[in-house]
Amino acid sequence: MATTVIPFGPQHPVLPEPVHLTLKVEDEIVKEAIPALGYVHRGLEKLCEIRDFNQMITVCERVCGICSMIHGACYSQSIEELMGIEIPDRAKLLRVIWSELHRMHSHLLWLGLFADAFGFEALFMQFWKIRERIMDINEATAGSRVIVSVNIIGGVRADLSPDQLRWILSELDIVEKEVRELQDTMMNDYTIKTRTVGIGVMTKAQAWELGAAGPTLRGSGVAQDMRQQGYGGYAFLDFEPVVETAGDCWARSTVRFREVLQSADLVRQAISKLPEGELAVKVKGNPPEGEVYHRVEQPRGECMYYIRGNGTKNLDRLRIRTPTFANIPPLLAMLPECELADVPVIVLSIDPCISCTER
């Protein structure tokens, strides 16, 4: 059988971000996929040499355009660990609230895009309509829809008043109700099942060996979530990772769907346990010499920050490993033996964030 080479990307209708896959195809069946990255490299990590450690928060928030809050929180937590700062409990839980709201809107965005990838436009619009409520919460409480910019070293900048907390809870009830209305369609619809069940299967052993992260890993049956470590405010909350065992596109979308509901639950828990107190502690001096690793769970999976301080206000080194970077090898293992028409669905099922990956 002759092999045809079909390029997927860097400009592809299903994915607004530039990733290139060279697909070697034999009669509509993909035999091999070779990735090419590096179209949107921004060199954010180099910036830490000229921006001081406080200014770097805003840079880290812009690593990802969807889960910016969690990047900012991870960076702040790393610096706090390096400097030995204990932040107030209220700040910890406020960070959890905004982080989980970000996870919810990121997953809702992805569920919409995923529906769009197999041509279910109506479902796409439904998910994005729900997402708008969470964007409004972000905008009303923190001042911006996506780049909430609430983290500072030593705590948070914005506070939630009791009225706002009540409003968030009532909005969350509506969001949860509306998401549950779509549950049956997303999980049991005949059309969706034909496009997702048994497509892009990755076994538990494969997922573990290839170092998958986040919902891609949990969709294959590995119960690993960085929030289990109890970093930040997660130590106060009851939490159990969402796991599906099938390992196909359906399992990965179901994990994300259930995580939306779980995040709503975590926000409620955090609000119920929110103590009174200070928002931030005063930070004096520069980060000392030393290095620190910090891992957090992002909507797309485990994100790792490595920071090395040298006693000045500029950091020696800032290294960010984003979840999509970890999920590319699993993607390449999923693609062989799939049909060419299923490639967009499989690529989207890892929730690729290429701008994150290239920073």
Next chain:
Amino acid sequence: MLFTPTVVKNLLKKPATRKYPFEVREPFPKYRGELVIDIDRCIFCSSCERKCPSQCIAVDRDKGTWQCDPYACIYCGYCVDVCPVKCLSMKDVHRKPSTEKTEWIEQGTPPRHKKKETPKDAAPKGTAPVLDKSAAAAEEAAPAATEVAPEAKAEERPAAKDKKKDEKKGKK
């Protein structure tokens, strides 16, 4: 037949979207929109310039100008938080898209001379026993600008330093 209730419901419901240019939503009061400055209250302390992550603000104490590059501003609001006289604030609506690039320079009254003299008086005291190497190095590099905090000019504003050097070369 299966969809009839949904179709009827959708016909009777209001659309979820707004007809945007004709119907604009009330802005949220905390929204970080356009940055505005009340230049008459500004004391030209340069706190905003030092805190700004995108370094889009330039304050000139001698001339009494406050300059901001609105295209580099990232609307983080750090300058608003740090301003000691609260002359900076943020509108709850965002800036309209512009068709050409404009400069935004605010001219205010420069602070009185009395304030300018104090750092000059303090400067020789600091330099006589050379304690701080970085401060001394900074003064060697840019002796013209003594009124700015020493660490700020040496490390954070390499561009400004180069400009000053260029000016000197031009004069020579």
